[in-house]
Amino acid sequence: MKMPQSRIPAAALTAVLAAAVLPAPAPALAAPRGERWATDxxxxxxxxxxxxxxxxxxxxADPRPSAGRPPRGPVAEGMLLAAPRTLARPANRVRAQITARVAAGASVDAEVRGWWAGGWTEWRxxxxxxxxxxxxxxxxxxxxxxxxxxxxxxAEVRAVRLTADTAAAVSAATPGLTFRVYATRIGLVGETTANGHTIVPRDHFVALPxxxxxxxxxxxxxTVRVCTTSGSRCEYAPVWDVGPWNTRDDYWNLSAVRENWKDLPQGQPQAQAAYQYGYNGGRDQFGRVVLNPAGIDLADGTFWDGLQLGTNAWVDVAYLWTxxxxxxxxGDGPLNVRAxxxxxxAVRGLAARYANVPIQCHVTGQTVAGPxxxxxxxNRLAGGQYVSHAYVSAVYGGTVPPC
Structure with missing residues (x-):
């Protein structure tokens, strides 16, 4: 599992956290109003x-860091994923109060995401x-x-209390972000990803830093759509791991939102800048010398079968949640994506199981019996290619019109 740097002062015995990740109004002096609940x-x-x-x-459960091999960092990490909370009324701001006993060298973070008609926001x-x-x-x-x-x-986390309310509106992110980045192959069959998935041979997922x-x-x-630079092959694959190299480099975001390395151009991974231009002394966030400019890792099935790559290469990545x-x-895959x-x-690539694919419209074609x-x-996808609806378990985010 690829791990992050510590973020809470280690000396604190009781940590109460609440912070803005996007521009927000100044905190009120009174206790925040809104819908409140506690995480189980x-x-x-x-x-x-x-x-x-x-x-x-x-x-x-296991607080033993492991240095591992790059891009894995010398940090032990664990995550508790709480059940989603359906709000009594829509909100756009969430505050968190954490009560925790934090020993020196340890840290604890709270992260949230929100659901709207188009899907989940990024984690904040x-x-x-x-x-x-x-x-x-x-x-x-x-x-x-x-x-x-x-x-x-x-750390020992004793309580996490959340409050959802409404803040002044902020600018929406640019939709459909696509950047050309360098891809490397993950391998690591039998190891565990950052979200708890055990990697199997010919697996289909990606890692982002x-x-x-x-x-x-x-x-x-x-989900990302990752394509060869010629556009001849693409795969839609879920993001199930964190890496390569860095763990706090959401390079696809604008500098106002980007967590670290805000002086770099949008779409340029820190590892690429370090490798090509000596940025940050040629080192990643852990101080390791960056040995390649990778901005995405591909599981073996995505690498070999989806894109049919023979070696590490530049690829075009669309970050579909944007x-x-x-x-x-x-619902069942990897599914052939056809012309x-x-x-x-002709098969133009694959859509991994669980991938969320953008559907432009639908047409009538060959009858297919699926699961x-x-x-x-x-379904015609945003890239102009097609998948049979027999393998699609659900559609959300709007009504799909005929082409």
């Missing part, structure tokens, strides 16, 4: 990673006044992240 820290289940609950609170750290979304959301999900750099040392776009295990809440419009959830509405058309229905409907 005792409910540790299959979608949580390396945490356990005791009478003292939530803590790391709540480490100042508030996390402010660029549009009202109807559901809020929180996760609690613990980490340590010292063997055997951990920021938890802001990390999907919970077995979901495609954050776009808009209807999305289809691929037309029939299995007679969800038998249908002649084919």
């Amino acid at each position: 820290l005792s409910r540790v289940d299959a979608d949580d990673v390396n945490v356990r609950y005791t009478r003292a609170g939530l803590r790391l 750290a709540v480490t100042g006044d508030a996390a402010v979304f660029d549009r009202p959301v109807t559901r809020v999900q929180a996760r609690v992240v613990l980490d340590t750099r010292r063997p055997g040392v951990t 920021s938890r802001r776009g990390l999907a919970p295990r077995d979901t495609g809440d954050y 776009g808009s419009g209807p999305r289809g959830v691929v 037309g509405a029939s299995t007679a058309y 969800y229905r038998t249908t002649s409907r084919w």
Whole structure:
């Protein structure tokens, strides 16, 4: 698992956190009003990673850092993913109050995301006044992240209380962001990703160097479309790991939103700047010498089968959660993405299981019997290619019109 740097002062015994990740009004002097609820820290289940609950609170199950090989950092990390909260009324700001016992060398973060008609927002750290979304959301999900750099040392989180309310509107992000970055192959079969997935041979997912776009295990809440620079092959794949090199480099965002390295151009990974231009002394956030300019890692199936790459290469990546419009959830895959509405058309790539693919419209084509229905409907994706609707488990974000 690829780990982040500590963020809360280690000397604090009781940490109360609340911070703005997007520009927000100055904090009010009075206690914040709005809908309030507490996160259930005792409910540790299959979608949580390396945490356990005791009478003292939530803590790391295994607090032993492992240096590993690049891009993995020498930090032990765990995450508790809380159940989504449906709000009584839409809100665009979430505050968090954390009560925790934090030993030297350990840290704890609260992160939230919001649901709107187009899907989930990115994860936002709540480490100042508030996390402010660029549009009202109807559901809020929180996760609690613990980490340590010292063997055997951990934080004990006793309570996480959240408040959702409405702040002044902020500018919406540019939709459909696409950048050309350098891709490397993950490998690491048998190891565990940042969201708790065990990597299998010929796996289909990607890693990005920021938890802001990390999907919970077995979901495609954050999906990328990664294509060869010629456009001849593409794969839609969920983001299930954090890396390469850095863990707080959401380089696809504007500098006002980007967590670190705000002086770099939007779309340029810090590792690329370090490798090509000696930025930050040629080192990543952990102080390691950057050995390649990678801005995305590809699992073996995505690398070999989806894109049919033979070596590390430059690719074009679309960060699909920054776009808009209807999305289809691929319920069974990897699914062939074709040049037309029939299995007679050439395969142009793959859509991984759980990937959320952008659907422009639908056409009538060859009848296909799939796991969800038998249908002649084919969905035209935003890239002008097609997938059979027989393999799409759900559609959200709007109504899909005929082409």
